[in-house]
Amino acid sequence: MSVKMKAALFLLQLSGFFGSGSAGKVLVWPMEYSHWLNLRTILDELVKKDHEVTVLIPSASLSYEVGDTSAIEFEKYPASLSMAELEELYKDSLNKYIYELPKQSFWGYFLLYQELAWEDSKYCESLCKDAVFNKELMAKLQNSSFDVIVADPFVPCGDLLAEILKIPLVYSLRFFPGSTHEKYSGGLPLPPSYVPVAQSELSDRMTFMERVQNLIFMLSFDFWFQIFNEKNWNQLYSEVLGRPTTLSEMMGKADIWLIRTYWDLEFPHPVLPNFEYVGGLHCRPAKPLPKEIEDFVQSSGEHGVVVFSLGSMVGAVTEERANVIAAGLAQIPQKVLWRFEGKKPDTLGSNTRLYKWIPQNDLLGHPKTKAFITHGGTNGIYEAIYHGIPVVGIPLFGDQFDNVVHMKTKGAGVRVDFLTMSSTDLLHAVKTVINDPSYKENAMRLSRIHHDQPVKPLDRAVFWIEFVMRHKGAKHLRVAAHDLTWYQYHSLDVLGFLLACVLTVMFVITKCCLLCCQRFTKSGKKKKRE
Amino acid sequence: MSVKMKAALFLLQLSGFFGSGSAGKVLVWPMEYSHWLNLRTILDELVKKDHEVTVLIPSASLSYEVGDTSAIEFEKYPASLSMAELEELYKDSLNKYIYELPKQSFWGYFLLYQELAWEDSKYCESLCKDAVFNKELMAKLQNSSFDVIVADPFVPCGDLLAEILKIPLVYSLRFFPGSTHEKYSGGLPLPPSYVPVAQSELSDRMTFMERVQNLIFMLSFDFWFQIFNEKNWNQLYSEVLGRPTTLSEMMGKADIWLIRTYWDLEFPHPVLPNFEYVGGLHCRPAKPLPKEIEDFVQSSGEHGVVVFSLGSMVGAVTEERANVIAAGLAQIPQKVLWRFEGKKPDTLGSNTRLYKWIPQNDLLGHPKTKAFITHGGTNGIYEAIYHGIPVVGIPLFGDQFDNVVHMKTKGAGVRVDFLTMSSTDLLHAVKTVINDPSYKENAMRLSRIHHDQPVKPLDRAVFWIEFVMRHKGAKHLRVAAHDLTWYQYHSLDVLGFLLACVLTVMFVITKCCLLCCQRFTKSGKKKKRE
Structure with a gap:
């Protein structure tokens, strides 16, 4: 067999294994x-x-x-x-997470959180x-x-x-x-x-x-x-x-x-x-919008649009909260697309349209989109990062609080509190992320980091x-820590052993010194007697 | 501006930044x-x-x-x-690393190591x-x-x-x-x-x-x-x-x-x-060998060849060590290509050829190569892994000991000691990695892992x-640990504070209990007197 053939065979041996x-x-x-x-x-x-x-x-x-x-x-x-029990379970749990948990004291929070986690x-x-x-x-x-x-x-x-x-x-x-x-x-x-x-x-x-x-x-x-x-x-x-x-x-x-x-x-x-x-x-480049939505977006002129969704789990909110939100949004010059399933709020402005479903990723990738009002779910936050859109976060439960804190810390978002915010708070938050250019710049910076990966x-x-x-x-990636007990992992047994060694040595040295001293004193006394 | 044009502009804004x-x-x-x-x-x-x-x-x-x-x-x-001083420095340091350091006791090792590191x-x-x-x-x-x-x-x-x-x-x-x-x-x-x-x-x-x-x-x-x-x-x-x-x-x-x-x-x-x-x-697929080397390799027949190098820094070894090595290699049925610059050892077998330079990567990628005798430098070890060749490690200094231990632990190599090995030790080691199929299998396993990466x-x-x-x-990848002192990093200040809090609370509770007890005892005594 020629060298080349053998080399080819070797390569096949390698590649054949991977790309079977x-x-x-x-x-x-x-x-x-x-x-x-x-x-x-x-x-x-x-x-x-x-x-x-x-x-x-x-x-x-x-x-x-x-x-x-x-x-x-x-x-x-x-x-x-x-199915009915499941729906009831999710509804009840969600209500407690959104409307009860944030009102708790420090310890009350832990107790209720534990109860909810227990039910989950x-x-x-x-x-x-x-x-x-x-x-x-x-x-x-x-x-x-x-x-x-x-x-x-x-x-x-x-x-x-x-x-x-x-x-x-x-x-x-x-x-x-x-x-x-x-x-x-x-x-x-x-x-x-x-x-x-x-x-x-x-x-x-x-x-x-x-x-x-x-x-x-x-x-x-x-x-x-x-x-x-x-x-x-x-x-x-x-x-x-x-x-x-x-x-x-x-x-x-x-x-x-x-x-x-x-x-x-x-x-x-x-x-x-x-x-x-x-x-x-899950993020992808934006696809063209359905005609009705595209027309509404285009009608926003130079002010652009704001996209608003509280995620796949929260279609509606209480009437009071819906009215506060709608009143705030009515005062911005942008057009607003709000994914909402409840009763139409009385304070809804002419600039705001309600949708039971929106093509969120395509809307966030639209050049007219100026800001994203979001509950801060990871999927939505990543669509905002992918397209470089600053966010107003209204976290409700789970990781949403952390996600919004991260966006805020990185200068690409502001946070408002769902239960306590007024219309003015929301208005101010939306105006801030749209009018202060640093939010767009930071959102774009995150977007550049996101897109610039080797794979x-x-x-x-x-x-x-x-x-x-x-x-x-993938055993070669698994750390050996898994085979250790918690005290071995933290080297507590080793530290205990070394401490025992040091103490023993110190004890022996002290004993020896004391014995020497005693002998020295005794021989001194003997000499004196002599 | 049309939506498509704006979308294109956005993409340019993103991509223009990366791929300037x-x-x-x-x-x-x-x-x-x-x-x-x-x-x-x-x-x-x-x-x-x-x-x-x-x-x-x-x-x-x-x-x-x-x-x-x-x-x-x-x-x-x-x-x-x-230039002369530099050559002397490297030669002297290398001699101490190879011939003196391994002979030291536990503490002697640390002292000499420290001296060498100090010179470096x-x-x-x-x-x-x-x-x-x-x-x-x-x-x-x-x-x-x-x-x-x-x-x-x-x-x-x-x-x-x-x-x-x-x-x-x-x-x-x-x-x-x-x-x-x-x-x-x-x-x-x-x-x-x-x-x-x-x-x-x-x-x-x-x-x-x-x-x-x-x-x-x-x-x-x-x-x-x-x-x-x-x-x-x-x-x-x-x-x-x-x-x-x-x-x-x-x-x-x-x-x-x-x-x-x-x-x-x-x-x-x-x-x-x-x-x-x-x-x-640095590893690459093997290129064809120079004719003289290819002919020698081919002359090995079904036994194949063994490649031997102690790295770019160590061309020669002492006459005694060279003879021990040569005598060991003379006894294997394989042909040996040895990168060696010193005096030709007296015990050199007819199966062994000395070269001042060898195309190491191409030789390790040759289908006739059965084993690699190496000092265990990272470059050479990786060439062995890349081509799936088991190794006999003779570590001399630096990371070579660790590299050989890793190959040994993963079942793709054995280790012999440079200063103390006999011809039989080397012979046995080479025979082991060639004749026991587990070494080749493990070397191939490492090779497959090496080649199977996303990038x-x-x-x-x-x-x-x-x-x-x-x-x-790449600030986004930099951990905030850099801004902490060592005691902050290990949360020692926080643990100290929490301990102080617990002790204070315990002190206050104990004091209160004692006061209560005292009052209770006093009022008891009073009542008795009444």
């Missing part, structure tokens, strides 16, 4: 609403690349399959909750039980020989399924309260001195008292996670696997963590080699899912 | 030998992309300009050291002084309006030049003893429980006693870095800038750290967003240098 070309089988454990919308973009791309994608969904769900015509397959399993966790647990105890479903999944499971760890169970099916695991995560998942299950070191805990609403440059606050937040979330939240899951996981295990142990087996932010929005902090920051992967976020997400399928995991 | 197309001006502060060989690959690529590259070199140097015909410009400044540091300091105190040179550099400086932080000063010239800074680094540069100047958190300190020769899975050893190494290196090494540099930097500053502060301003390893060789550990792992960027290491390195030129830095 054969499509993979992807199982998906998703989460509702904006989480699903984001994950969907990755799944569509996987389908385009000829992979078979099967999404596990409960019989009662609110966001999956809506208008779905793609090649994604949905494997439906019977859920304990009926119970719902997630019911979903997990419905799946893993469904023998027929599990047998079907076992027989399907999936190559990878892509899961949203906000609803645990994807990790358990990966363990049962013995397949690699890729996570898609925005954040977990207090960053506890990332810390305890990923081994990610996040020093509280400059890494604000998720949901702390702090920036990376903290005053002394803010650092105190951040540490207290961290300790509270850690306590809450380890004592309350994890306990039930540990029990369920151990029961299913028939051996003692924990949620953290199972989550720690994830091969890749796809995090739905990037350093445009996120404050820089330590990361692990198997964490990929793929924020904004686009979506391509990176798909690459690592395919990598995990090709190599049956 | 205009070439940049790159200043380079390099380091000799293998460091230079690696950096050279990046510079060649920058030149290909029409950037102007100027390398600052002293009048006495050993590796720059050698056979250089590229468009790279060399800006030479008069050095305090003559003095030499680097002289280079820095020769440059920054050369008024003519500095004026020329000031007038040249460079866009970025690419520096090897192993020789500090690049950071100082960046500060003086007010331009962004990109580092190219393999490691610094004890990982101290990365920790103190990059803000990188490296838990000693699972991250072996650079030059500790440990793996990421340590026994209890190894963790004790790693912590002691870490503390020793930290102490040495902060007390001895940094002091002189702090003084020089403060003198040059005319204000108190430190080496760490200046190094901490680096925008991007290009680290010359990747997770194929490196044990996974936390990283920072501005650290890019670009190991193996090639060289392209990533060039991308981030260009990014820094486009954006005049």
Whole structure:
């Protein structure tokens, strides 16, 4: 065989392994609403690349399959909750998050937050039980020989399924309260001195008292996670696997963590080699608008338009809040497109039009768009960053507060408080981000950072899912921290041992000195006697 | 203006900024030998992309300009050291590293290591002084309006030049003893429980006693870095800038750290967003060999060949060591190509040919190559990984010990000791990596990991240098840890404050309880009296 042929054979040996070309089988454990919308973009791309994608969904769900015509397959399993119960659960939870939680005192906030998180966790647990105890479903999944499971760890169970099916695991995560998942299950070191805990609403440059606050937040979330939240899951996981295990142990087996932010929005902090920051992967260049909307936008003249949405979960608000908002918006020279599903507010200005649905990304990419009034959901914030639009943030729940704080800190947004803002507050906020050029400049700076990456976020997400399928995991990126106990991880046993050594040496030296002194004194006394 | 035109304008606004197309001006502060060989690959690529590259070199140097015909410009400044002095310095230092250091006891090792590092540091300091105190040179550099400086932080000063010239800074680094540069100047958190300190020769899975050893190494290196090494540099930097500053502060301003390893060789550990792992960027597919070498390789038949080199710095070894090595190699059925510059060993077998120079990468990529006997330099190790060749490591100094330990831990190599090995030891090692198929399999596994990245290491390195030129830095990737003192970073002030609060509350409660008890007792006594 000639050298060239052998060299070619070697290259084939290498490349043949990677680009086997054969499509993979992807199982998906998703989460509702904006989480699903984001994950969907990755799944569509996987389908385009000829992979078979099967999404596990409960019989009662609110966001999956809506208008779905793609090649994604949905494997439906019977859920304990009926559709009516599910709708009631979401409605009640949302109302408490938006209208009750912000009114609480410091401790009241923690208590109510814990109650809400407890309810969320119970719902997630019911979903997990419905799946893993469904023998027929599990047998079907076992027989399907999936190559990878892509899961949203906000609803645990994807990790358990990966363990049962013995397949690699890729996570898609925005954040977990207090960053506890990332810390305890990923081994990610996040020093509280400059890494604000998720949901702390702090920036990376903290005053002394803010650092105190951040540490207290961290300790509270850690306590809450380890004592309350994890306990039930540990029990369920151990029961299913028939051996003692924990949620953290199972989550720690994830091969890749796809995090739905990037350093445009996120404050820089330590990361692990198997964490990929793929924020904004769903954003695309703007497409032309429907005629009616385009005409309305064009009618704004040189003033341009303001886009307003409170996200996929919040169509309507109370009548009082709607009137305050509408009255504020009525006073700006811009035209306003407001995604709103409730009763038309009495104070609605002639410059404002209500829509049950808006092509948000296309509107934000329209040259006439001057500002985006948003609840601060990650998807919307990333569309604003992608198109370089300054924001007025009205955060309602979850990561929205942090997202708005990040945009504000980076000079690309202002924040108003949903429950307490007056029409003037909103008016002032919108005028500020439109009339003060620094907000547009900063939004454009974030946009430039976002667009200037070696590989686009979506391509990176798909690459690592395919990598995990090709190599049956990504063990080479997994830190050895996972094999250590908490006291070993912090070197407490080593420090204790070294301290014991030092103390022993000091004790021996002191004893020796004392003995010498005693002998010296005795011999001195003897001599004196002599 | 139509919507389409405005949209196009927006895209131009974005893209115009990135791809201004205009070439940049790159200043380079390099380091000799293998460091230079690696950096050279990046510079060649920058030149290909029409950037102007100027390398600052002293009048006495050993590796720059050698056979250089590229468009790279060399800006030479008069050095305090003559060529003869420099050669003597390197020869003496190398002899001590190779023949004296390994013979030392635990403490003797640290003392001699410190002496050698001190000498290295003095030499680097002289280079820095020769440059920054050369008024003519500095004026020329000031007038040249460079866009970025690419520096090897192993020789500090690049950071100082960046500060003086007010331009962004990109580092190219393999490691610094004890990982101290990365920790103190990059803000990188490296838990000693699972991250072996650079030059500790440990793996990421340590026994209890190894963790004790790693912590002691870490503390020793930290102490040495902060007390001895940094002091002189702090003084020089403060003198040059005319204000108190430190080496760490200046190094901490680096925008991007290009680290010359990747997770194929490196044990996974936390990283920072501005650290890019670009190991193996110099590797390329093998080119055809010169005829004489190809004929010799082909003459090996089915046994194949073994490639042997101790790196660009070590051409010859002592006669005794050369004979031991030659006698070992004479016993293997493979043909051996040995890069060797000394006197021909008496025990040289007919299967072994000596070469003053070998096309190492092309030989390692040759289908007949079965093993690579190497000192374990990062460049050579990466060529072995790139082509999937198992190694026999004979580490001599620097990071070579760690590199060989990594290859051994990953099952792609064995290690022999240069000073104490017998012919049989070497023979056994070579036979092991060739005859035990697991070594080839593991080397191929590392090769697959190396080749399967979203972007090639060289392209990533060039991308981030260009990014820094486009954006005049990469501030969005810089952790806020740089603005904290060491006790703030570790939250010691916050913990102290919280402890004080808890103690105060406990004191007040105890006092109150005591007062209550006293009153209760008094009133009890009163009642009794009544």
